[in-house]
Amino acid sequence: MASPSASHLVAQGSGVTIQVNGKPLDVQSTPDTPLLYVLRNELGLHGPRFGCGLGQCGACTVHMGDQAVRSCRIPVGTVAGPITTLEGLSSGGQLHPMQQAFINEQAAQCGYCTNGMIMQSIVLVAQTPSPTEDQIRQGLANNLCRCGSHLAVIRAVQSVSA
Amino acid sequence: MSKEIRNPSRRRFLRNTGALVVTFSLAGLVPSLAEAAPDTLAQGAPPPPIPIDLNGWVKIQADGNVKVFTGRVELGQGNQTALSQIVADELDVPFDKIDMVMGDTAITPDQGPTWGSTTIRDAGSQLRQAAAEARMALVNMAAKQWNVSADSLSVANGVVSSGANSISYSDLIGNNNFKVQMQGIMTPFGLASLTGTAKPKDPSQYRIVGTSVPRVDIPLKMTGQFTFMQDVKVPGMLHGRVVRPAGIHSNLLGLNGFDPPVPGARVVQSGDFVGVVAENEWDAIQAAQNLQAVWSDWEGLPDMNEMQSFMRGTKSLDHPGDHKGDAAGAIAAAPISLQATYFTPFEMHASIGPSCAIADVQGDRATIWTPFQGPHLIKDHLANLLMIPADNIHVINVEGSGCYGGNGHPLVTADAAVMSQLVGKPVRVQWMRADEHGWESKGPAMIQDLSGGVDPSGNLLGYSHTIWTPPHYAFYYPAGELMGRWVGIPIPGAFNLPVIPYTMDNLSVFQYDQSFFAEAIRTSWLRAPAQFQHVFALESFMDELASASGQDPVQFRLKYMTDPRLIEALNTAVTAAGWETRPSPGPDATSGATMASGRGVAITNRDGTLVAEVAEVTVNRSTGDIHVDRFTVAHDCGLIINPKAVQAQVESNIIQATSRTLKEQVAFDNSNVTSLDWRSYPILTFPEVPQVNTVLINRPDQPATGAGEGATCPVAAAISNAVFDATGVRLRSLPFRPDAVRSAFAAATA
Numbered sequence: 047m048a049s050p051s052a053s054h055l056v057a058q059g060s061g062v063t064i065q066v067n068g069k070p071l072d073v074q075s076t077p078d079t080p081l082l083y084v085l086r087n088e089l090g091l092h093g094p095r096f097g098c099g100l101g102q103c104g105a106c107t108v109h110m111g112d113q114a115v116r117s118c119r120i121p122v123g124t125v126a127g128p129i130t131t132l133e134g135l136s137s138g139g140q141l142h143p144m145q146q147a148f149i150n151e152q153a154a155q156c157g158y159c160t161n162g163m164i165m166q167s168i169v170l171v172a173q174t175p176s177p178t179e180d181q182i183r184q185g186l187a188n189n190l191c192r193c194g195s196h197l198a199v200i201r202a203v204q205s206v207s208a
Numbered sequence: 209m210s211k212e213i214r215n216p217s218r219r220r221f222l223r224n225t226g227a228l229v230v231t232f233s234l235a236g237l238v239p240s241l242a243e244a245a246p247d248t249l250a251q252g253a254p255p256p257p258i259p260i261d262l263n264g265w266v267k268i269q270a271d272g273n274v275k276v277f278t279g280r281v282e283l284g285q286g287n288q289t290a291l292s293q294i295v296a297d298e299l300d301v302p303f304d305k306i307d308m309v310m311g312d313t314a315i316t317p318d319q320g321p322t323w324g325s326t327t328i329r330d331a332g333s334q335l336r337q338a339a340a341e342a343r344m345a346l347v348n349m350a351a352k353q354w355n356v357s358a359d360s361l362s363v364a365n366g367v368v369s370s371g372a373n374s375i376s377y378s379d380l381i382g383n384n385n386f387k388v389q390m391q392g393i394m395t396p397f398g399l400a401s402l403t404g405t406a407k408p409k410d411p412s413q414y415r416i417v418g419t420s421v422p423r424v425d426i427p428l429k430m431t432g433q434f435t436f437m438q439d440v441k442v443p444g445m446l447h448g449r450v451v452r453p454a455g456i457h458s459n460l461l462g463l464n465g466f467d468p469p470v471p472g473a474r475v476v477q478s479g480d481f482v483g484v485v486a487e488n489e490w491d492a493i494q495a496a497q498n499l500q501a502v503w504s505d506w507e508g509l510p511d512m513n514e515m516q517s518f519m520r521g522t523k524s525l526d527h528p529g530d531h532k533g534d535a536a537g538a539i540a541a542a543p544i545s546l547q548a549t550y551f552t553p554f555e556m557h558a559s560i561g562p563s564c565a566i567a568d569v570q571g572d573r574a575t576i577w578t579p580f581q582g583p584h585l586i587k588d589h590l591a592n593l594l595m596i597p598a599d600n601i602h603v604i605n606v607e608g609s610g611c612y613g614g615n616g617h618p619l620v621t622a623d624a625a626v627m628s629q630l631v632g633k634p635v636r637v638q639w640m641r642a643d644e645h646g647w648e649s650k651g652p653a654m655i656q657d658l659s660g661g662v663d664p665s666g667n668l669l670g671y672s673h674t675i676w677t678p679p680h681y682a683f684y685y686p687a688g689e690l691m692g693r694w695v696g697i698p699i700p701g702a703f704n705l706p707v708i709p710y711t712m713d714n715l716s717v718f719q720y721d722q723s724f725f726a727e728a729i730r731t732s733w734l735r736a737p738a739q740f741q742h743v744f745a746l747e748s749f750m751d752e753l754a755s756a757s758g759q760d761p762v763q764f765r766l767k768y769m770t771d772p773r774l775i776e777a778l779n780t781a782v783t784a785a786g787w788e789t790r791p792s793p794g795p796d797a798t799s800g801a802t803m804a805s806g807r808g809v810a811i812t813n814r815d816g817t818l819v820a821e822v823a824e825v826t827v828n829r830s831t832g833d834i835h836v837d838r839f840t841v842a843h844d845c846g847l848i849i850n851p852k853a854v855q856a857q858v859e860s861n862i863i864q865a866t867s868r869t870l871k872e873q874v875a876f877d878n879s880n881v882t883s884l885d886w887r888s889y890p891i892l893t894f895p896e897v898p899q900v901n902t903v904l905i906n907r908p909d910q911p912a913t914g915a916g917e918g919a920t921c922p923v924a925a926a927i928s929n930a931v932f933d934a935t936g937v938r939l940r941s942l943p944f945r946p947d948a949v950r951s952a953f954a955a956a957t958a
Contacts, residue, residue, distance in 0.1 A: 079490045087489055092439040093432030097560050098641040099493075102886040105560055132432040145430045152422065152852060155860055156284030156610035157429030158436065158561040183894040190886060192560045193284060193610045194863030196897040198856065 064125045066091070067134030077123025082106045084122045085131060093132025093161045097190075104162035104189035114169040132161045135168070143206050144168050151202040155193030162189045167203045176207055254393060260402060262345070262388035264317050265338035266299070268377045272366055273305050276339075279319035279398060279584055280331040281311035281605045282425060285860075285916055286853035287327050289423045293849055294332050297416045298339035298408055300363040301377070311583045311605025320398025321582030323613070323733065325815065325914025328849055332912060334399060337390065340406035345388050349380045398584060411847060411908040418908065420852035425607075437579040437608040438564045438638060445566060445634035447489040448627045449496035450620075451482040452647055452686070455506030455879035456728065464500035475499065476630045481690035483627050485635055493640065507878035508728060516551060516655050519676050522724045529673075529705035529717030538670030538714035542661025544756050550658065550745035551941040552924075553873040554725075555651035556889060557734055561609025562644040563616030567624035568634035572596040578621040579608025586618055590625050592695045593688050612864070614683045614732030616648040622687040622695075642884040647686055650874055650881075651734030652678035652725060656745040660752075666759035668768055670714035673706055673746065678725040680704075683732035698726075706742040709813050710750075710768035729876075736917040739814060740865065740924065747810035747925030748940065751792065751932065760789045761809050761929065771813065777842040777905060778811055778820040784903050785822035785840035792929065797936035802830050805837075808929025810922030816911075817918035818844040821862075823898075823926035827934045829953060832946035836866050836898040836927060841919055843902060846910035857915040858902045865923035867892035873943050 062073040064081075066089060075084050080099075085091045085108070097105030099118045106118040111127035135142035141149070144164050154160045163186065170177060170185035177185065182203050191199070267275040276295050282288045292306040309316055319331045343363065350368040351358040353375070361370045366377045390404040411417075428434035453460070460480040466473065473486040473495030484495035510518040539545050566577040574594060580586050583603040591598035611617050616639055624637040639647070655676040661669040684696025706717055725731055734740075754764035762782050769775050787807070796804035804827045811820045822840040827833070839862045848854055871890050875883045883889035928939050931949075937956045941948065 075488070075490060083490050086439075091432065092434075092436070095436070095438065095561060096638065097562070098886060100641060100885055102641075103560055132430075136431070141431065148430050149422075149427055152426055152856060154284070154426060154429050155856065156560075156607070157425070157434065158559075158609035160429055161432065164430065180895075183897070186894040188893075190560060190891060190893070192558055192612070192864070192891065194860035194867075195856070196863055196894055197859050197900060200894070 060123070062123050064122065065128040067130055068128075073122050075122060078121045080118050081108070081120045081122045081125055081129070082117040085117060085129070091131045091133050095158055095161055097159070102190070103159070104166060105159050107162040107165040107189070109165060109169065112169065112172065114166045132164060135164075142168065144171070144202070147202040147206045148199070151198045151205065153195055153198035153202040155195045159189065159191045163191070163199050167199070167206075171203065171207045177203070179204065255395065257391040257393055260317070260390040260392040260399075262338060262341050262386040262390060265335070266342040266386070268342075268346075268381045270378050270383070272376060272378050273307050274299065274301055274366075275307050275309060276335065277309045277316040278331055278335060279311060279316045280322045280327045281581060281583065282607050283322055283581060284607070284610050285857055286423045286850060287322065288425060289421055290328055290849040290853060291332055291335055292424070293416045293419075293421055294336050295339045297414050298336050299343050299366075301366040303416050303421055305366060313583050313587060313601075313603040318394070318398045318584040320395075321585050323581055325817070325916035325918070327914075328912045329914055332849070334402040336408050337402050337404055337406070340408040341388050341390060341404045342386060344406040345386050346377050346380050350375055414908070417847070417849050418851070418906070420850055423853065435606065436561070437577065437606040438561055440566055440577050440606055440636070442566055442568060442577070442634040442636070445636050446485040446487060446631065447492040448476070448483050448485045448624060448635040448637040449492045450623050450637065450639065450643055451484060451496050451499050451501055452643060453480065453506070453690075454503040455508070457508060457689075458503035458506040461502040461504055464502065466495055466498040467500050468498055470495040470498055476627045478626060478630060479691045481626055481687055483623065483637070485627060485631055496640070505879070509876055509878045511878070512876040515653060519653070519655055519722050522722055523676065523720035524723040525721035527705065527719040527721065529719060530708060531716055532712070533670070533714035535670040535672045535714040535716035539659050539661040539672060542669045543663045545659065545661045546749070546752055546756055547657070547659040548749055548752060548940055550656040550748065552654045552741040552744060553942060554653045554729065555734055555868060555872050556645060556874055556883070557612045557615035557648055557651070558889060558891060559609040559611060559615055559644065562639040562641055563620035563648070564608060564636070564638040565617070565621040565624040566634060566636045567621070567628040569594060569596075569625060569629040570632070573600045574602070574625060574628075576601060576603045576621060576625060577606050578603060578617065579606060579611065580617040580621055581611060582618070586621060589618070589685065589695050590622065593622055593685065593691075593693060594625055594629055613651070613734040613737065614649050616644050618683070619647065619649070619685055619687070622685040626687045626691065645884045645889055646881045649683045649730045649732030651737070652680055652731040654738070654741045656741070658745055658749040660749060662753050662757040664757055666754070666757040666764055666767070668710070668712055668753060671708070671710075671712060672716040673708070673718070675706070675719040675742070676722055677719065677738065678722045678731045680731065680733050680737035682726050684730060686730070704738055706746060707739065707813050708746065709771065709774055709811060710765070711770045712768055735864065736814065736920040739812065739917075739921050740868070743810060743812045743921040744924035744928070744942065747812075747922060748928045748938070751808065751925070751929040752938065755792050755932070758791050760791055762787060763789065765809075765811065771818065773844050773907070774811060774813055774818045774820070777818045777844050778809070780842035780903055780905060781820035781822050781840055782809065784842065784901060785824070787822060792933040793936040794933045796934050803828055804934040806930045806932070806934025808926045808931070808933055810925035810929065812918060812921035814914070814918035814921055816846070816913040817915065819918045819922060821919070821922040821926045823923070823930045825927060825930040825934060827931055827949070829935060832949035832953065834870060834927070834931060834944050834949060835896070836870070838899040838901065839923075839926070840901045841903065842905060843915070843919060844905040844907060845913045845915045845918065846907050847912040848904060848906045849912055851904055851906070854904055854915045855902050858919045859900045861917065861919035862900050862923060863892060863897055865920040866898055866927065869924040869927050869942060870896070870944050
């Protein structure tokens with residue numbers, strides 16, 4: 047049975063610094079740790095969620111620069127660009143319009159996938175400001191929802207982009 | 209060595225438990241079960257009423273807020289909001305004054321698990337009664353204080369008034385308790401009824417019930433501030449991961465350390481149960497991957513491509529269902545008789561968030577944080593798993609990812625409890641994706657043999673429906689088996705035989721239980737358990753009979769329907785869908801074009817919720833792709849508490865059941881599940897989601913029934929019937945994946 051070794055303890059930091067929601071973070075985890083675990087366990091950011099660890103479902107989606115990326119598949123040592131999470135979307139006490147639209151449309155059942163839906167939809171509308179319904183569906187094709195809140199999500203995105 | 213799980217009887221399952229098993233009686237709840245299993249299920253009348261203290265349900269706070277306690281939990285359907293609406297209306301307090309406490313075994317009443325789409329119907333009516341009792345007690349206090357008749361008082365916004373006098377609820381009761389006892393019938397699955405002396409309001413007086421109050425949990429879920437089970441942290445907790453056997457019932461032969469090493473992690477083992485713990489979550493994940501565990505070969509599953517013949521050869525219990533006249537004779541004598549077999553595969557709940565729980569077991573006491581839908585129910589299971597008294601276990605429900613039934617939530621809770629007991633510290637266990645897909649309990653595969661007779665005028669002369677199924681209402685814990693303690697719910701599967709919503713002279717329903725897969729694969733309930741499958745077979749076969757006798761599918765059904773609410777639902781749906789009265793198949797079936805369109809109808813009565821659906825599909829005859837363009841749904845669940853929430857449930861049911869119909873099937877080899885991610889178990893994606901046109905039928909004069917499952921039931925039949933209408937080809941096996949559809953087309957033209 048293995049025992050903890052001092053060399054592995056993370057108190058000294060990993061030497062990696064990333065920007066999260068506008069603030070610098072000296073990462074304590076090892077550089078191979080997926081960004082998702084750094085966000086959740088070092089910063090207590092619970093917007094991004096573990097769904098598959100395989101980049102298949104989208105629950106862990108964050109923004110890296112202006113791209114929507116899967117934080118479960120990005121070793122924190124390879125992060126290239128400022129990270130924005132669901133918690134970092136609001137500004138001046140105002141929710142991001144996409145968050146407000148999801149609230150207005152009640153666009154969630156359990157809400158576990160919702161982080162990914164919102165983060166992906168923001169990039170979708172930034173890249174295609176007036177998407178057709180088909181473009182919204184294609185843009186969210188790699189975000190999975192098991193509860194069946196898809197139609198409410200589509201209505202929310204339409205209300206922002208209209 | 210290999211562990212044989214061949215044709216075990218349920219008796220063996222029970223004898224092998226060693227540590228407990230059936231600690232409850234189903235008598236009076238499910239008579240057919242008591243008949244089926246007299247050896248384990250106590251006989252007798254329902255238990256006598258017991259006193260229920262109102263203080264366990266409603267507490268008026270000094271600040272005017274009202275704490276309400278319920279054993280039911282939020283699973284994402286809006287229970288918290290809807291139950292709060294019911295209480296606020298009955299108690300005459302503003303909606304935002306209700307503070308709902310859910311699913312904590314130390315302080316909430318055991319109202320049974322949040323299952324079967326029963327929370328509004330059962331827990332809602334109980335909370336309504338409790339709120340009515342509280343209101344009456346408070347009004348009586350004011351009447352006594354002012355020496356006036358209680359009938360002369362009015363209440364608004366938690367303030368009782370009489371002429372110039374007025375006093376708030378909080379001033380009336382101060383810090384005192386209610387002195388009100390109600391009466392309840394307690395069963396092994398929670399409180400079955402709650403009665404008292406207060407008369408709840410007439411529905412015409414509702415002001416909050418019936419309105420689309422926004423769900424209270426939604427804003428926090430949109431900002432990352434909501435605390436899911438996966439977000440809970442307990443001081444000093446370790447992160448745990450499970451290391452499951454190679455085959456479902458493999459034995460552990462040895463552990464050869466971590467390769468490569470993971471210095472921060474250590475192994476937790478008891479018998480064949482293996483896990484790892486670490487202070488750092490990523491260390492725990494790597495440790496589970498790197499642990500070199502050696503397992504015995506277990507190849508006890510039959511050839512799953514020959515599952516149907518295997519299931520037919522391994523029945524364990526018989527359950528006669530509805531029986532009337534002489535179905536076999538009538539079918540044999542009918543001018544037109546049909547026989548067909550419908551097959552539905554093993555399915556997954558397939559939550560997006562892998563199951564997660566935290567346990568803190570200290571000596572003979574335990575605190576458990578779990579997303580499981582039955583916090584009270586799981587206490588006995590954990591007591592038998594941990595060998596500690598159930599009364600020493602405090603279970604706190606925290607909402608997890610949607611569960612849709614008996615998924616991994618209880619199972620991971622047991623994993624966390626075992627690991628915590630072994631390491632003496634709080635342990636948080638979250639399954640990885642492959643753990644979830646591989647080890648959650650599966651919705652059972654079913655075979656259904658149908659036969660029926662009609663005449664050329666469209667008269668239904670006889671109907672016979674025979675089912676082969678593993679249990680839907682069972683589950684047991686991998687952690688328990690691995691430790692040699694068989695713990696779970698070993699109930700045979702005849703919990704709900706098919707509901708035939710047609711009145712006819714000659715009818716036969718029969719079910720064979722098949723217990724092998726309950727143990728070998730571990731089955732459990734999955735949204736609309738068995739009825740999703742029953743209605744697929746029943747309503748597709750009704751379509752076959754209608755077509756064989758040249759009848760329009762709606763008119764054929766209406767001839768044998770007697771429930772006026774179900775008839776209205778069907779008429780509403782077909783009107784809204786613009787249904788054209790004609791037999792199936794339709795014109796596209798003979799057009800020869802690659803793309804063919806069609807429509808299909810199906811209905812159900814799910815525990816008093818009446819649903820009719822019309823599906824419109826487009827089929828690509830070349831590729832076998834089926835696109836469901838639109839569902840039109842008429843939905844009658846009695847009194848509607850929150851219309852927007854019901855609409856959301858209807859859409860949810862349609863989308864998830866369309867996914868089950870078109871895509872879902874668990875794959876196995878002889879040893880284990882091989883569908884271990886979203887590529888090997890695909891679910892419906894945004895481009896494939898149908899439009900849903902929902903028509904809600906509100907009946908304020910009727911009890912509220914459930915909206916969580918009813919609309920699931922007709923989906924597969926409506927789609928199958930629409931494909932037949934489009935192409936003339938009948939699909940009788942789920943899922944309708946393109947390769948299977950192409951094969952069906954090829955067989956039909958061969």
